[in-house]
Every structure is written in C-alpha cells, then in structure tokens.
Amino acid sequence: MHSREIFNIVKARRESLNVTQETLAQLSGVALRTLKQFESGKGNPTLQTLQKLGDALGLEVTVIIKNKGIN
Amino acid sequence: MHSREIFNIVKARRESLNVTQETLAQLSGVALRTLKQFESGKGNPTLQTLQKLGDALGLEVTVIIKNKGIN
DNA sequence: GTAAAAAGTGCAGCAAAACGCACTTTTTTA
DNA sequence: TAAAAAAGTGCGTTTTGCTGCACTTTTTAC
Numbered sequence: 001m002h003s004r005e006i007f008n009i010v011k012a013r014r015e016s017l018n019v020t021q022e023t024l025a026q027l028s029g030v031a032l033r034t035l036k037q038f039e040s041g042k043g044n045p046t047l048q049t050l051q052k053l054g055d056a057l058g059l060e061v062t063v064i065i066k067n068k069g070i071n
Numbered sequence: 072m073h074s075r076e077i078f079n080i081v082k083a084r085r086e087s088l089n090v091t092q093e094t095l096a097q098l099s100g101v102a103l104r105t106l107k108q109f110e111s112g113k114g115n116p117t118l119q120t121l122q123k124l125g126d127a128l129g130l131e132v133t134v135i136i137k138n139k140g141i142n
Numbered sequence: 143g144t145a146a147a148a149a150g151t152g153c154a155g156c157a158a159a160a161c162g163c164a165c166t167t168t169t170t171t172a
Numbered sequence: 173t174a175a176a177a178a179a180g181t182g183c184g185t186t187t188t189g190c191t192g193c194a195c196t197t198t199t200t201a202c
Contacts, residue, residue: 046158060138091178
C-alpha cells in the first residue's frame with residue numbers, strides 16, 4: 001500500500017500552488033477533516049476521493065495494473 | 072473515474088487464470104459479495120481493496136499522479 | 143514576542159464500502 | 173436437456189471512510 005506516498009504527492013502539489021488545506025477542501029469537495037487525515041499520513045481513500053483531490057489540483061490520477069513478473 | 076475499467080482488468084485476469092469468483096474471494100480476502108459487485112460494474116473501491124485483489128492475481132497495482140497540461 | 147493563520151488531533155455521527163445470506167439467472171458440462 | 177457450477181441480485185448488518193465540531197499545536201507575519 002502506497003497511500004502514504006500518494007498523500008505526500010498531493011501535499012507537495014498543494015504547497016507548490018500555495019493553497020491552504022481549507023481552500024483545497026472547498027475546491028475539491030473533500031472535507032477539511034479528511035484532508036488533514038491524509039496529509040498527516042492516515043487513511044485508506046476511495047478512488048473517488050483521490051479523483052476529487054486530483055481534479056482540484058490539476059493532477060491526473062491513474063491506476064495502473066500490470067503483470068508482476070513472468071506470466 | 073475509471074473504476075469500471077479497473078474492474079474489467081481484474082475480471083479478465085481472473086478469467087485468464089481460470090479462477091472462480093469464489094476462489095479469488097478466498098485468496099484475496101475480499102468478500103465474494105464485494106467481488107460480485109465489482110465485476111458487475113458497481114462500486115467505489117478503496118486502495119486497500121484493490122491492492123488485495125491485485126496481490127491475489129499477481130497484478131501490480133500502482134497509482135500514478137502526474138500534472139495535467141502545462142504547469 | 144505576540145497575534146493571526148494554518149495545520150494537527152480527539153470525539154462523535156452519518157454515509158457508504160464491505161460483508162453474509164438467501165435466492166435467481168446464466169453458463170458449463172456430462 | 174438435465175444437473176452442477178458459476179455468476180448475478182435483493183436485503184439487512186457490520187465496518188469504516190468521510191464528515192463536523194471543538195480544541196491544541198505549529199507556523200507565519202507584523
């Protein structure tokens with residue numbers, strides 16, 4: 001599970017845009033409390049929630065599924 | 072939201088391995104009912120649930136986040 | 143150094159993801 | 173084509189992601 005890394009990217013992006021958690025919450029439709037959880041490294045987000053954050057931050061969120069090793 | 076496509080990949084993979092929904096449920100730890108929902112195109116999975124299915128199917132599940140357009 | 147802004151946290155409630163069960167429908171196979 | 177296996181569905185329960193509120197801590201700006 002690499003949700004920690006995902007949250008870090010979201011946070012970095014938000015900061016690089018000079019946007020507060022509160023503003024991002026409003027823009028994305030994800031609750032401030034939820035954002036705070038994510039940025040402090042907790043949580044198991046749904047695809048929909050990730051998508052909302054990505055949309056608001058101008059990020060393209062894609063799930064890649066590929067074979068592991070030889071098949 | 073491309074969860075539909077993700078579910079299709081999971082289903083295709085399961086079928087190519089000749090594994091039933093029931094067996095995949097056991098192997099992955101995701102409930103049979105939940106799998107059925109997914110494969111019939113419904114649901115908004117968490118990263119953890121996707122990961123469980125990927126693990127059981129020998130698939131690598133990765134979330135890619137990249138900039139949209141010019142930044 | 144202090145006030146304001148932003149970020150982090152505990153707690154409780156709600157909505158929905160995940161689940162189990164019983165049943166029906168579709169597909170497979172003998 | 174009948175029986176068995178697999179897949180799909182309705183419904184109720186449990187679990188947990190998401191939320192709001194109140195508060196504390198940290199960071200920023202004056």
